[in-house]
Amino acid sequence: MCNQTVCLVAAELERRGIATVVIQLLREVAAKVRPPRALFVPFRHGYPLDAPGDPARQLRVIVAALALLEDATLAPPALVELKP
DSSP: OOHHHHHHHHHHHHHTTOOOOEEESOHHHHHHHOOSEEEEOOOOTTOTTOSTTOHHHHHHHHHHHHHHHHOTTOOSSEEEEOOO
16 A cells, blocks of 8 residues: 555544554655654665565564554654664
């Protein structure tokens, strides 16, 4: 799905009371559209969880994204970079 569309859908879901986190590959899109919570990942386009076949790394990305929901210090819109 389009990076911009995902951000816009996330914002609408948040307005309806559903918490969201976007895993974003394009920092400039997230900065412009400003989803409520976004995790910026430095991977190739089309691979938001990084390369296939590495479940440990993929789990790390998912855990980092879900942690944004638990972080009470984040105020939307929040754009956080995946830590190495």
